[in-house]
Amino acid sequence: MKEEQSYTIKQTAEQTGITEDTIRYYEKIALLPRAERKENGHRIYRKEDINTIRLIACLKKTGMPLEEMRPFLAVSADTDPAEYPELVELLTSHRKNIVSQIASLQQVVDFIDMKLEEGRYRRDCLDVDLDGLLEKRMGEPKPKSVSPVELSYFSVSAKAGR
Amino acid sequence: MKEEQSYTIKQTAEQTGITEDTIRYYEKIALLPRAERKENGHRIYRKEDINTIRLIACLKKTGMPLEEMRPFLAVSADTDPAEYPELVELLTSHRKNIVSQIASLQQVVDFIDMKLEEGRYRRDCLDVDLDGLLEKRMGEPKPKSVSPVELSYFSVSAKAGR
DNA sequence: CCTTGACTTGGAGTCGACTTCAAGTTATAG
DNA sequence: CTATAACTTGAAGTCGACTCCAAGTCAAGG
Numbered sequence A, B: 001m002k003e004e005q006s007y008t009i010k011q012t013a014e015q016t017g018i019t020e021d022t023i024r025y026y027e028k029i030a031l032l033p034r035a036e037r038k039e040n041g042h043r044i045y046r047k048e049d050i051n052t053i054r055l056i057a058c059l060k061k062t063g064m065p066l067e068e069m070r071p072f073l074a075v076s077a078d079t080d081p082a083e084y085p086e087l088v089e090l091l092t093s094h095r096k097n098i099v100s101q102i103a104s105l106q107q108v109v110d111f112i113d114m115k116l117e118e119g120r121y122r123r124d125c126l127d128v129d130l131d132g133l134l135e136k137r138m139g140e141p142k143p144k145s146v147s148p149v150e151l152s153y154f155s156v157s158a159k160a161g162r
Numbered sequence C: 001c002c003t004t005g006a007c008t009t010g011g012a013g014t015c016g017a018c019t020t021c022a023a024g025t026t027a028t029a030g
Numbered sequence D: 001c002t003a004t005a006a007c008t009t010g011a012a013g014t015c016g017a018c019t020c021c022a023a024g025t026c027a028a029g030g
Helices: A009-016 A020-028 A047-061 A066-077 A085-123 A130-138 A152-159 B009-016 B020-028 B047-061 B066-077 B085-123 B130-138 B152-159
Strands: none
Touching: A009 A020, A009 A047, A020 A047, A047 A066, A047 B085, A066 A085, A085 B047, A085 B085, B009 B020, B009 B047, B020 B047, B047 B066, B066 B085
């Protein structure tokens, strides 16, 4: 085994995409545990810590408020979730949230595709293969699309006269 | 045709899940157009407006700041996107964002599933069919799961001694 | 006529999440 | 020996998105 590699706050910021200030802030509000210091007082971070910060960044992308992250960080850090039933519940419940968030996002993607397709359709009304073109434009495969959910309200307004 | 149905701000709030205050606030910052008023000055809303508000709610769920929504609302309202190239670009670029957001979310779902599975696994170590059970617990089909992305950092810390 | 309820307005206050600031320490380079 | 850079601290400031407030209007009920 090699002795644990460690990083400065700057390196950590670079690796995680979270600014130094923000990392210190997270420590201040105890979202992160107090980082180890060297003799000179400078913080040092390990892979492990970087991973925790990455997890925060990831949860942030899901729109989770910092306060709600605490239990997740606990789980990530050391706790075995199954030992704490309320944690298990928290996890499953947040999972539901996220799944429904994905649905929301997918809806927006569909909205955008629809709009894009619509414009394209109007433009070169009569000859081009729509899907082929769309795929080319987006790079995305887009296997099925258009969620069953009430997508209605996204485009109506476009045609309803004002 | 029936004459357009209309709603009070209260009804609108109920239908959209956005509070009256917030709706007024959106109008104040001109995210929503000034609503029509009746003789007494009360706002009235149509299906069309409700749909716009729903779109805002939906975009909000994707974490989009209000300011960034303006162009989307324009598109939704009346503009043909293809007529404004910068709008098309905006749409495609935000589409990319969302797709990557979905990936982030999926990552978190995978993280949760992993944690849950892990706990379950430790618990009744030796006999149960994991996937079957998991599916039952979640209700979700979960056809493939575990995105290829660096999921590593999610669980390492769990086993790395502290 | 007075009250209740559903609204109106402008403005002030709150809250989460940073972000910036001022002042200080320590390490290396010229 | 000084200056630059990389950090430290605590506190204050900012910004987006509400959220609440006070004062007022109007319509219907008792």
